[in-house]
Amino acid sequence: MEFLVKSARPESLKTATLVLAVSEGRSLGHVAQAVDAASGGAITSVLQRGDLAGKVGQSLLLHSLPNLKAERVLLVGSGQDELSDRQFRKLLASLLATLKGLGGTDAVLALGALKVKGRDAYAQARLMVECLADGLYQFDRFKSQKAEPYALKKITLLTDKADLASVERARLQSQAIANGMALTRDLGNLPPNLCHPTFLGEEAKAMAKAHPNLKVDVLDEKKLHELGMGSFLAVAKGSEQPPRLIVFNYQGGQKGEQPYVLVGKGITFDSGGISIKPGLNMDEMKYDMCGAASVFGTFRAVLEMRLPINLVGVLACAENMPSGRATRPGDIVTTMSGQTVEILNTDAEGRLVLCDALTYVERFKPKAVIDIATLTGACIVALGSNTSGLMGNDDALVQQLLAAGIHADDRAWQLPLFDDYQEQLDSPFADIANIGGPKAGTITAGCFLSRFAKQYPWAHLDVAGTAWISGKEKGATGRPVPLLTQYLLDRANPA
Template sequence: MEFLVKPGSVETLETSALVLTVNEQLQLDSQGQLIDTLCAGALSAHLQAGDIQGKLGQTLLLHNLANLKARRVLLVGIGKDEELSDSNVRKLVSAILSTFKNLSIKDATLAFADLTFKDRNAYSSARLVAECLVDGLYVFDQFKSEKAPIVQLNLITFACHQDQQVAVEKACKHGKAIASGMAFTRDLGNMPPNICHPRYLAEQAQELGKLHKNLSIEVLEEKQLEELGAGALLAVAQGSDQPPRMIIMNYHGGKRAEQPYVLIGKGITFDTGGISLKPGASMDEMKYDMGGAASVLGTFKTLLELQLPINVIGVLTCAENMPSGGATRPGDIVTSMSGQTIEILNTDAEGRLVLCDALTYAERFKPQAVINIATLTGACIVALGSQTSGLMGNNLSLIESLLSAGKQASDVAWQLPLFDDYQELLDSPFADIANIGGPKAGTITAGCFLSRFAKKYPWAHLDIAGTAWISGGKEKGATGRPVPLLIQYLLDRVQ
């Protein structure tokens, strides 16, 4: 999808469809009133006849109105609120797309210049709309014999006020790039696990590297991981025929001497739970356990499209967690890259094991900050549901920056405590640390575990177990989160 930004009045625009808004009081904004006057009150007549009540997401498509260059006018309801919340913006865009998907039109114009978004300026309002438009057309049908119908809509014009033009143009550029990164993340997540294994993720990173000179890729295989002492990562992988990979992505966008930001992604391409086998119901969704790694790859895709002036390193720890005669057992003790020993009490708590070696590996980059992203704990879904990612860390400034970025990007997170009192739940009589802390505070004790390997730099942990994918039903699939949050965090570092 392409975007154009045109300042000024909408009545002279040639477009296949002009989108105007109406609220529950049946009021048109200034642009709608202008169009209504030009077409001799045709819009008012439809409103008075009750053809649309202005409820959020209601639509009314009108054809061939007099004195307009627009061939169609789409009236769309915005409800009764004076300011649209982010969730209502998504419903509004979804209603527009639902109408246009069934029409053979290639372009449309949004007359949203007077529309007010809650806590958003012209830039962030337009970016949210642009992102929702592109993301709303996402389809994953690679493995279907009958493909989804091709949507003809490929050009959206934003009609705006003159003083909004620069901000809206920037917003469209950013929104499109973010949606592109989200689509990459969604594709990887939705890919079946017999195709998307650790080697496949490495190949995807290498393909990105081939296309961009300022992205270098290094893939560490089993022998190299053994030499590094990555005993925790290797322990998770030893039950599978698929060998593990640690993928290092180095984006050089800033000055050579600038310390990088490091994003670490959990890449468990399928998680059976290992010997601590998961229940069979919904186990197919454990292909999404590489959502952290997928989101880092998606973030890099957006970084590369925007060419942000910043240095960023991605570290993806990729493995399959399978049961076999060679698999790790509950009670095994392994030595991590940091030298700390870990008693594995539950082989289904494997994400923290692959991440802890990456956290140690990240020390060599002398990072400004490290953020690890993982579908880590079911307990996070219990605590926060599917709307909000869990957030913990050892640096208040970093935590506040991520919370702010999530709010700006409409990809929210919530801080959970990481008090020292929780650390003792990880005590082991036989090793330095146990890999689980018991039935209580599972998300927090997982964060406590990771914190022991992240003491040499500002660090934050995003638990996206509830937000990386939608479970069950027709809507099942990867969401692309938290690519918007991560990109906003990086944008904030350079703006």
């Protein structure tokens, strides 16, 4: 989809569909009033019949209004007052559902007069383009009958001259973020017989070939042994698929400047291992690599925007399977840090690959490290599927991520990381156990990781509830690419 930004009189534009907002009570903003006047009051006449009340999400399609160059006018309800982000998304979903069903190849959105709470023209346009682009996503790679392509090819955002530069900047950035989300969704939606650690390594190398300022190293099983990553390797022991540690290195900032580091959990299929999961919905365990997929997507966005920062990505990729060689409950392994771990449950494998990755990134002397993982079902119980869990050892970093989530409408919520919870991880036989019992499972998982992240500011995002949607319409969401990219934008362009 091509997105454009333009400043012009809406009544003068030649387009297949002109989209206008109507508030509750059927009142028109100044943009819609100008179009109504040009059409001889045709819009007012329709509204007086009561066909559109103006509630958020309502829509009404009008054809061939007099004196307009637009073939159609789509009226969308915008409610009474300022819109919340959720209401704005509802409005955009409604108009997009109509546009996707029309035969026109382009549309002009004259929605600049809408007021979205807490958003200026830039932030409003950012959210608009990201929502529309994400709503047009399709994944039919393995369907013998492909989906019919949409007739719609171009969407133009109409704005005032004063906001033209900021809305154009928003368009460029939001398209990059949307492309990153699409890549994350594609990787997450791939079947696990194709999307395994070796495949992800090849995808990373392909990305590096396309972007000369990106370097990629893929560490194989032999190198992991040499590094002493006993915890990481323990997860992969039961699988025929060899593990891979994928390292992205983007140098967009000053030479020698400390990088930001993203660490992604890349369990390409999680059977649970010997502590095997129930069979129901186990197919969705292909999404256990969505943390790693979100790092791919964030790098895609950063590369497109050419952000002036240094950024490292480390993806811990493995498949967790049961076999005669698989790690057993009760096994003790030695991590790269030298700490020993008693594995009480092989289905708590994400923290076992991440802990070695967190030790590995010390060599980069990072400004900050953020790990992203579909780590615990307990996070879904605590926060549902709307909000990601967030913990960390540096309050400034945590607050920066919370603010980025609000700005991007990709929210996280801070959970405590008190020392009191650490006692649940005590083991009589090793330095630490890999689970802490049934209570506060998300927090004790964060406590486990915190023991390997003491050399730098660190935050942990648990995206178990937000990285994909379950059920009949299951699919990867592309989150938390918007949050991560906004955090990096804020670092690259400090206020």
